[in-house]
Amino acid sequence: MEIGSLIPMVGDGPNRFLIESLNYSNSQILTIQHRDFHKALGGKGDSEVFCFYETLQSPTAQQDKFGAWKMTGPDAILVTKSSAIHCRPWEDGAENICALNRTHSEMVKFKPNDSDYNIVKEKIKGLSRRALIARGLANDINNDKCNKFGHSANGPRCYKCGEFGHFANDLHCYKCGGYGHYANDVHCDKCGGIGHYANDPHCYKCHAYGHFAKECSMR
Numbered sequence: 001m002e003i004g005s006l007i008p009m010v011g012d013g014p015n016r017f018l019i020e021s022l023n024y025s026n027s028q029i030l031t032i033q034h035r036d037f038h039k040a041l042g043g044k045g046d047s048e049v050f051c052f053y054e055t056l057q058s059p060t061a062q063q064d065k066f067g068a069w070k071m072t073g074p075d076a077i078l079v080t081k082s083s084a085i086h087c088r089p090w091e092d093g094a095e096n097i098c099a100l101n102r103t104h105s106e107m108v109k110f111k112p113n114d115s116d117y118n119i120v121k122e123k124i125k126g127l128s129r130r131a132l133i134a135r136g137l138a139n140d141i142n143n144d145k146c147n148k149f150g151h152s153a154n155g156p157r158c159y160k161c162g163e164f165g166h167f168a169n170d171l172h173c174y175k176c177g178g179y180g181h182y183a184n185d186v187h188c189d190k191c192g193g194i195g196h197y198a199n200d201p202h203c204y205k206c207h208a209y210g211h212f213a214k215e216c217s218m219r
Helices: 016-021 028-041 115-134
Strands: 051-054 097-100
Touching (some): 016 028
Parallel strands (some): 051 097
């Protein structure tokens, strides 16, 4: 990054070496970190990297006549594009490298209906979808209205608690908190299921309760 205005601030203090190591030109530490960063991320297909860089100049630090440091110095690009992007060779296109018309301090500050926020959001959403596909979860239920997983857009939703999977007037057990049964419904103490007792007849063919296999219509 641009450290010209920072050196006078640190002088010969103990953190001068740290500041100098952040210089965007000929920094051995940053070169090592860049190499280790790529190594940790693995090869193509193991991970994805998106880079965003500033295009507006930022004010730099300057000491006033009273000795106080203020951001009133000459404007400069604090982190250049070459320093901000660390994509691999297969990620060097516009899809992975994005310019934001912002100063350095504004890079992560978004307002309502901010066009830059929408750019970043869409990148993250795409990354999330591909991660789910890679993990074999591409067929999980997805709500195309709120873009959340675990329920469909037309799935039941309780207007009282806001949860999906049941309606407000569905059967509700006050003991276990579950839906679909009451607290005094028939309950099996072996499998925990509702609707049968532990000693009820059980068919090993269709796995239903209320009859034995020899009486099963599926035999």
